Amino acid sequence: MALRSMDTLNVEGRRVLLRLDLNVPLKDGKVGDETRIREAAPTVRTLAERGAVVIACSHLGRAKGKPDPTLSLAPVAPILARLADRPVLFVPDTVGDGAKQAVAAAKPGDVLLLENLRFEAGEEKNDPAFCARLAALADVYVNDAFGTAHRAHASTAGVAKLFKDRAAGPLMAREIAALSKVRDHPDRPFVAVVGGAKISGKLETLQSLARRADTVILVGGMANTFLLAQGAAVGKSLVEAELVPMAKEILAAATGRGASVVLPTDAVVAPGPDAPGRTVSASAVGPDEMILDIGPETRQRIASILAKAGTVFWNGPAGVFEKPAFAAGTLAIAQAMAASPAFTVVGGGESVAAVQQAGVAGKLSHVSTGGGASLEFLAGDVLPGVTVLEGGA
Numbered sequence: 001m002a003l004r005s006m007d008t009l010n011v012e013g014r015r016v017l018l019r020l021d022l023n024v025p026l027k028d029g030k031v032g033d034e035t036r037i038r039e040a041a042p043t044v045r046t047l048a049e050r051g052a053v054v055i056a057c058s059h060l061g062r063a064k065g066k067p068d069p070t071l072s073l074a075p076v077a078p079i080l081a082r083l084a085d086r087p088v089l090f091v092p093d094t095v096g097d098g099a100k101q102a103v104a105a106a107k108p109g110d111v112l113l114l115e116n117l118r119f120e121a122g123e124e125k126n127d128p129a130f131c132a133r134l135a136a137l138a139d140v141y142v143n144d145a146f147g148t149a150h151r152a153h154a155s156t157a158g159v160a161k162l163f164k165d166r167a168a169g170p171l172m173a174r175e176i177a178a179l180s181k182v183r184d185h186p187d188r189p190f191v192a193v194v195g196g197a198k199i200s201g202k203l204e205t206l207q208s209l210a211r212r213a214d215t216v217i218l219v220g221g222m223a224n225t226f227l228l229a230q231g232a233a234v235g236k237s238l239v240e241a242e243l244v245p246m247a248k249e250i251l252a253a254a255t256g257r258g259a260s261v262v263l264p265t266d267a268v269v270a271p272g273p274d275a276p277g278r279t280v281s282a283s284a285v286g287p288d289e290m291i292l293d294i295g296p297e298t299r300q301r302i303a304s305i306l307a308k309a310g311t312v313f314w315n316g317p318a319g320v321f322e323k324p325a326f327a328a329g330t331l332a333i334a335q336a337m338a339a340s341p342a343f344t345v346v347g348g349g350e351s352v353a354a355v356q357q358a359g360v361a362g363k364l365s366h367v368s369t370g371g372g373a374s375l376e377f378l379a380g381d382v383l384p385g386v387t388v389l390e391g392g393a
């Protein structure tokens, strides 16, 4: 079933409950990074310009079901107002009388921002009574928070069912379109580049990509376990020895169906991330050394594979890119993505940061900010916050 888009909803003069991802980093009560607010602002503005009463809501941080002044959304309101270019009234309440009164007093075109939804225990519990109170504030529901769509919480799942008119916002729609293309109908050859620290957190995504991609390129810390599975000595590198059998299974599954798996053939190694690195063959890592980046030969090989790809999905840095001495591999992948004529999608917190650091975000087809939700989607999982929108009227 197709997702209903916000564009098809009649919102004029109606109250729209708008679930956003305003989960921004806070430092000493100030917003540390405005990216998520900047991304959400056009949705707010569009709805307001279409004459809706916009009731924006989000979670922020790990509030444990009760008010925590250090996690208030209040500091977000003035920034949202500036970026959406309209006044935003912060409502220090979620579903109580304060919220009801603010909504009752609002006029078409007004924007309200409710307090952190996770100040209420009912939010993460997807509690029916809380859902009903939240739904009672509005006539229409729009979810533009893809990053929490993998959680069945009140504001993402339970509340949506209580609206006949429910739809995906533009950010959500873009994420689903790009990730569906990668997962369900990629232009071939489809190349998956998977790296980052560990296999364990991404096992299902890795398995799914190994079933779907024509070429799976393994880099970063997780490649170490695969090198180990192939009998290489990896010294003191980060490995998950208990996952060696799983790594063997993934290798066998991919190669068994004719896909190729590419592992690093050279590496930048050092006794630790603060020591200077040296480049060695992947078969010549010393017993006291750690693999901290892919080497130049591997970088070249990846670039030439990406240049011939139809679709590329990349998650996970190729090295400890936070240290300039071990960033070359990750930046080279970012550059190769940008240069590739393929449909290119990057996902994951650190990988997206690396793409931004390389200054190439604008050259990729899609930068997925969904983090865990993106990986779960690619793993083939049903995302509760997405499925519920498919059932809209």
Ligand code: ADP
Binding pocket: 195, 196, 197, 198, 219, 220, 221, 222, 238, 291, 292, 293, 315, 316, 317, 318, 319, 320, 321, 322, 347, 348, 349, 350, 351, 352
């Ligand atoms: P993402 O957030 O993009 O999904 P991850 O969280 O899985 O990526 O992994 C990012 C981390 O992986 C980075 O902090 C990086 O330092 C680390 N990493 C990458 N390669 C290695 C390596 N060879 N050894 C240790 N850590 C690594």
Ligand code: MG
Binding pocket: 348, 349, 350
């Ligand atoms: Mg990460």
